[in-house]
Amino acid sequence: MKENKEWIPKILALLCRWCAYAGADLAGTSRIPYPPSPRIIRFPCSARMDPYFVIKGFREGFDGVLVAGCHPGDCHYSVGNYYARRRFMLLKELLLFAGIEPERIQMRWISAAEGKKFAQVVNEMTEDIRRVGPLKLKEEALEIILKKEEVWQPLPGSE
Amino acid sequence: MTRIGVFVCWCGANIARTVDVELVAQKASTLPGVVYSTSYLYMCSDPGQALIKDAIRDYNLDRVVVASCSPAMHEPTFRKAVEEGGLNPYFMEMANIREQNSWVHDDRVAATEKAFELIAATVERVKRAQPLEPLGFSVEKKALVIGGGIAGIQAALDIAEAGFKVYLVEKTPSIGGRMAQFDKTFPTLDCAMCILSPKMVDCYRHPNITILSYSEIEEVKGFVGNFEVTIRKKARSVDEKLCTGCGLCIEKCPSKAKSEFDEGVGERKAIYIPFPQAVPLVPVIDREACLWFSKGRCGLCQRVCPTKAIDYSQQDTFIKERFGTIIVATGADVFDPVVYEEYGYGRYPDVITSAQLERIIDPSGPTKGEILRPSDGKHPQSVVFIQCVGSRDEQKGYPYCSRVCCMYTAKHAFLLREHLPNVKLYIFYIDIRAFGKGYEEFVRRVQDELGANYIRGRVGRIYPEKGKLIVQGADTLLGQQVRIEADLVVLATALVPQKDVEELARKLSISTDQYGWLMEAHPKLRPAETMTKGIFIAGTCQFPKDISDSVAQASAAASKAIAILQQEWLYSEPVVARVNKNKCVGCFACKEVCPYSAIEEEALVEQTSGLEKRVAKVNEGLCQGCGNCASACRSQAIDLLGFTSEELIAQLEGLAKVERE
Numbered sequence: 170m171k172e173n174k175e176w177i178p179k180i181l182a183l184l185c186r187w188c189a190y191a192g193a194d195l196a197g198t199s200r201i202p203y204p205p206s207p208r209i210i211r212f213p214c215s216a217r218m219d220p221y222f223v224i225k226g227f228r229e230g231f232d233g234v235l236v237a238g239c240h241p242g243d244c245h246y247s248v249g250n251y252y253a254r255r256r257f258m259l260l261k262e263l264l265l266f267a268g269i270e271p272e273r274i275q276m277r278w279i280s281a282a283e284g285k286k287f288a289q290v291v292n293e294m295t296e297d298i299r300r301v302g303p304l305k306l307k308e309e310a311l312e313i314i315l316k317k318e319e320v321w322q323p324l325p326g327s328e
Numbered sequence: 329m330t331r332i333g334v335f336v337c338w339c340g341a342n343i344a345r346t347v348d349v350e351l352v353a354q355k356a357s358t359l360p361g362v363v364y365s366t367s368y369l370y371m372c373s374d375p376g377q378a379l380i381k382d383a384i385r386d387y388n389l390d391r392v393v394v395a396s397c398s399p400a401m402h403e404p405t406f407r408k409a410v411e412e413g414g415l416n417p418y419f420m421e422m423a424n425i426r427e428q429n430s431w432v433h434d435d436r437v438a439a440t441e442k443a444f445e446l447i448a449a450t451v452e453r454v455k456r457a458q459p460l461e462p463l464g465f466s467v468e469k470k471a472l473v474i475g476g477g478i479a480g481i482q483a484a485l486d487i488a489e490a491g492f493k494v495y496l497v498e499k500t501p502s503i504g505g506r507m508a509q510f511d512k513t514f515p516t517l518d519c520a521m522c523i524l525s526p527k528m529v530d531c532y533r534h535p536n537i538t539i540l541s542y543s544e545i546e547e548v549k550g551f552v553g554n555f556e557v558t559i560r561k562k563a564r565s566v567d568e569k570l571c572t573g574c575g576l577c578i579e580k581c582p583s584k585a586k587s588e589f590d591e592g593v594g595e596r597k598a599i600y601i602p603f604p605q606a607v608p609l610v611p612v613i614d615r616e617a618c619l620w621f622s623k624g625r626c627g628l629c630q631r632v633c634p635t636k637a638i639d640y641s642q643q644d645t646f647i648k649e650r651f652g653t654i655i656v657a658t659g660a661d662v663f664d665p666v667v668y669e670e671y672g673y674g675r676y677p678d679v680i681t682s683a684q685l686e687r688i689i690d691p692s693g694p695t696k697g698e699i700l701r702p703s704d705g706k707h708p709q710s711v712v713f714i715q716c717v718g719s720r721d722e723q724k725g726y727p728y729c730s731r732v733c734c735m736y737t738a739k740h741a742f743l744l745r746e747h748l749p750n751v752k753l754y755i756f757y758i759d760i761r762a763f764g765k766g767y768e769e770f771v772r773r774v775q776d777e778l779g780a781n782y783i784r785g786r787v788g789r790i791y792p793e794k795g796k797l798i799v800q801g802a803d804t805l806l807g808q809q810v811r812i813e814a815d816l817v818v819l820a821t822a823l824v825p826q827k828d829v830e831e832l833a834r835k836l837s838i839s840t841d842q843y844g845w846l847m848e849a850h851p852k853l854r855p856a857e858t859m860t861k862g863i864f865i866a867g868t869c870q871f872p873k874d875i876s877d878s879v880a881q882a883s884a885a886a887s888k889a890i891a892i893l894q895q896e897w898l899y900s901e902p903v904v905a906r907v908n909k910n911k912c913v914g915c916f917a918c919k920e921v922c923p924y925s926a927i928e929e930e931a932l933v934e935q936t937s938g939l940e941k942r943v944a945k946v947n948e949g950l951c952q953g954c955g956n957c958a959s960a961c962r963s964q965a966i967d968l969l970g971f972t973s974e975e976l977i978a979q980l981e982g983l984a985k986v987e988r989e
Contacts, residue, residue, distance in 0.1 A: 181983070216921075249956055
């Protein structure tokens, strides 16, 4: 990978299905181009985005993680995005402490009508991450949070 | 070992132009677990779906990945196809390679690579998919219509005629809404009350309709088929059952206040019926204006009432009802032109709004239909209309066009000419928008036959001089300044959202746009639906529209509501939370964050120890599937079906794995 304009960072984009994911769809329907950096996973709500998914994203080598949901007050589940906002503010502090640059974890509000904004957010974040380059985790950082044993294990059946 | 089939869609050229679909399909066949992979011109077409069904049978597939458009578009289509092919519909997952790939990238190599990555990750996810069954629930066969204007009335009548019970809730003391304030309607000049009043009476008499006037929505819980609504019935101070509507109390009441119905032009008593044809014909006491409530004396109405219907001690009461569906028809408000200081509204009594003129023209209005100007009660000789006051003006008003002002101004000019044959009429406009059936002809008639002087341009200033109002403006067609001596100036004010509509929208969990108009589910194809299932919108709460459009939308909303009420059972996506009771430690962090109170506590006796522990239990009827509980759970004991951690992490790892290779 070269660290120049050509390098396309890989961004894990966690989007809620009602607003941000629909906004990403609208960017497509409106044919607004953006670099092929985001890898989108659809969530029912930003409240479903366990902070673990973000940590997992960095562990798996994504250069950045975008978390996006409905604008405050517009959550399909009325308050989910407020919970998400709190969780991510805390998480971001923790990740900054572990030496991850602030450019790499961003949270944005994108409505279903904001296709243009989605493209803009991807453009900006891609540029931001290009500036800081590919993800290089410090060993200590990995020790501190990221390599702490898997907190999540698959559940054997639900009952 | 799973046997997965991957189906890559060309979407004509929509995907195939930017993505090498055949290459992607070929590469996908090498993914672990994939036993069949192909591409096709239109996967959503009949032959495309048949391809999937045949492959399930021929290759004994147990999971399916469709790489095509957004799941928002065709997820139901392919779930159904997979089900018809003999699999659980939730054994199908989609990879969005159109909206989020081929339509936004133009680099063919990168887009092809990305498409493959998305498919590979979806393959990993679908391996973890669990079979799910749709949740069925019964439907309460009763509709709630919020707002008793023409849209609400029409919707209520349509639903009642179809044989279902309807509650019609109206904020003000009478149904009728804006239309009841009008004298005539454009372009046919029908008497508004003559066509509205029979419908109001029909509502009142209909055995299926319950009118709750002077009532507001307090709380809305539940979901389509089972909304649980609390309605606040405001204290009227008059017993609706005892009152006969004789009006003796109103006659005797000594206290007066400005009439809301007459837009502040006329007065009403402290105990009043807003207009003579009101439904229900029961007065209400305005407690601020009433001497009994403000000063503790008087009590005249109570003494004269022949049926003892006056009840000063009445309190707000709360009615709790269940409804299968809700129609919102709360209407619009009128823009307050006070911000246009140059027009002097509020300073000069003869600068009035169109709504006020409407009341002045109305034969049952404060002037009994005589066109008298407010300052001195004389007939105006010269009237200036100013259009687009608050509309199409980003600086002081709103950027949108209010759609009805061109037409009602033409109507007002027409009616003024009828009343005062010699009156001079001037109309300042930006553009004339007369797009309805017979509208253009009507405006032409006002211009050509009635001699209304249409001036294209804006008014810069209005000031009083020798008992007249001097209107200074620009005629942009002639390119010159104009100065008109007017006796009366009428501002064609914009329609704006109701002040309390945002609060109502929040209670209903429906959305509003940037101005506060209620959002439709799709501007073209679902104009009467909201994004919340079972809640529909009609009339001007969605956007300014005229009576015919409001009525049409009301009937559309009613037919959608009836479609729900006719079902015995409704089925919903089984995206609900589920608790692993063995892992649950009973901390109830989930219960605290659940916005729907869907988490209940359950006592469980552990088999080995015999000890009792309390664990979380999900009420699937209430759970809406946001997954907040799953993120809050400290012991990973609660998960969201359809979006399990296992599925999501598999997808995430899948996306990352390909990248490393």
